[in-house]
Amino acid sequence: MSVKTDQGDRVESAREKHFLAAHAACHDKVYKYFRRRTEGASTAEDLCAEVFRIAWEKTRQDQELSVLVVFGIARNVLRNHYRANLRSNNLTELLEMQRTQVLGSDDEGVREALDRLKPEEREVLLLTYWDGFSSAEISELLQLTATAVRMRLHRARKQLSRLLLADHAAEEVNE
DSSP states (O other), rough: OEETTSSSSSSEHHHHHHHHHHHHHHHHHHHHHHHHHHOOHHHHHHHHHHHHHHHHHHHTTTTOHHHHHHHHHHHHHHHHHHHHHHHHHHHHHHHHHHHHHSOOOHOOOOOHHHSSSSSSHHHHHIIIIOOOOOHHHHHHHHHHHHHHHHHHHHHHHHHHHHHHHHHHHHHHOOO
């Protein structure tokens, strides 16, 4: 933190000096550490910023911040990043597994028909029937009026029915 004196000169606190010295000494090393271990430059930048945010919080007025301390923080941040990615991937796999269990192999035609719907119609159908939301809840979620949600739902049902009937008719012709 800088303080202005009566003469207008900036006087930096000892804490800020220690932090800036540590930042200058190891920012590039920390960035490269993350860049080699993560999926992209933006992730490395974000993690590097997190390290120095934590380092700033940990520094005291009379304490110097060594490169080893900063790299210790970096290792912890990287471990947290890996854990968060793992949880995210596990959740994605679980949701995909639930989705495929809801629509089994017998319902491949339904899945294909849903995929051919307009995205906004498909979303309203899925929120209504798979997630169990009411029209009022969906209208709040999608920031639409309840009437607009009911109209989309009506159109989506109608279109899905047409698609399924067309698919069924095509199957009968092919048999």
